[in-house]
Amino acid sequence: MKTGKEQIETVFIANKNPLLVAFTVAGDPDYETSLNIIREMAASGADIIELGLPFSDPVADGPVIQCADIRAMDAGMNTDRLFDLVRDFRADNETPVVILTYANLLIRRGISRFYADAAAAGVNGVVIADVPFEESDPFTRAAKESGIAPIMMVSPTTTEERITEIVSKAAGFIYLVAVMGVTGARTGVEHSAIDLLKRVKAKTSVPVAPGFGISTPEQVQEWAKQGADAVIVGSAIVRRIEEHIGDPHAIITAVGEYIRNLKQA
Numbered sequence: 001m002k003t004g005k006e007q008i009e010t011v012f013i014a015n016k017n018p019l020l021v022a023f024t025v026a027g028d029p030d031y032e033t034s035l036n037i038i039r040e041m042a043a044s045g046a047d048i049i050e051l052g053l054p055f056s057d058p059v060a061d062g063p064v065i066q067c068a069d070i071r072a073m074d075a076g077m078n079t080d081r082l083f084d085l086v087r088d089f090r091a092d093n094e095t096p097v098v099i100l101t102y103a104n105l106l107i108r109r110g111i112s113r114f115y116a117d118a119a120a121a122g123v124n125g126v127v128i129a130d131v132p133f134e135e136s137d138p139f140t141r142a143a144k145e146s147g148i149a150p151i152m153m154v155s156p157t158t159t160e161e162r163i164t165e166i167v168s169k170a171a172g173f174i175y176l177v178a179v180m181g182v183t184g185a186r187t188g189v190e191h192s193a194i195d196l197l198k199r200v201k202a203k204t205s206v207p208v209a210p211g212f213g214i215s216t217p218e219q220v221q222e223w224a225k226q227g228a229d230a231v232i233v234g235s236a237i238v239r240r241i242e243e244h245i246g247d248p249h250a251i252i253t254a255v256g257e258y259i260r261n262l263k264q265a
């Protein structure tokens with residue numbers, strides 16, 4: 001059987017066009033609707049699902065995802081429930097799942113235990129929003145032991161030297177932070193990010209996926225043209241959930257329609 005990390009690699013190899021990584025906060029607005037949202041994202045063409053494990057102090061997140069974190073926590077989401085959610089999704093779906101969260105939640109559970117439980121639930125990769133490269137070793141090691149891809153981040157301010165070190169530890173894909181600041185939809189594609197994509201790709205064969213501020217089909221097309229291996233879209237999806245709170249059916253329709261639009265691009 002393939003490890004979680006190998007399943008991510010397989011999806012990249014099987015697709016010539018850039019992949020779509022679709023983010024949502026686990027348990028937003030509630031467990032059942034969230035499960036239906038991730039099923040719909042996969043059915044509408046998302047190649048990888050990125051699930052945010054909500055945290056009380058999400059320093060890298062903008063207002064849209066912060067509010068989603070609060071909705072999900074109020075509805076009872078936590079680490080155990082996250083793994084239940086992945087397990088329920090896995091009952092009939094093989095789309096790779098990457099968890100996005102903050103270091104505190106891994107440390108609180110015990111780093112090894114977090115990765116072992118994640119692997120048992122069917123998680124393929126883990127991104128930690130607030131661990132600098134210098135402190136990433138215990139996480140990367142535990143990820144490796146569990147067959148989970150440690151997804152590493154690079155940003156426009158990362159030095160050449162650091163990029164070299166980061167890509168040497170990376171697996172699954174590399175998360176290219178396309179704009180400085182917090183998560184949230186923006187327009188256009190910054191030159192510094194395109195330049196960063198070229199610099200990272202020159203150093204590694206691990207796929208590179210820009211995220212932060214991507215929301216329009218035009219941006220997706222631009223990234224495809226520039227040679228991105230995937231694009232990551234978060235806040236724009238979460239915004240569609242927020243717009244239809246109280247109407248689960250409308251949430252699913254809006255998310256599905258939006259994903260299909262991006263996928264076409």
Ligand SMILES: O=P(O)(O)OC[C@@H](O)[C@@H](O)c1c[nH]c2ccccc12
Nearest residue numbers: 060129183184211212213233234235
């Ligand atoms: O929301 P945006 O701008 O589309 O960016 C993707 C992002 O949502 C997702 O990958 C993410 C959500 N929270 C994060 C925290 C850090 C890094 C990345 C993330």
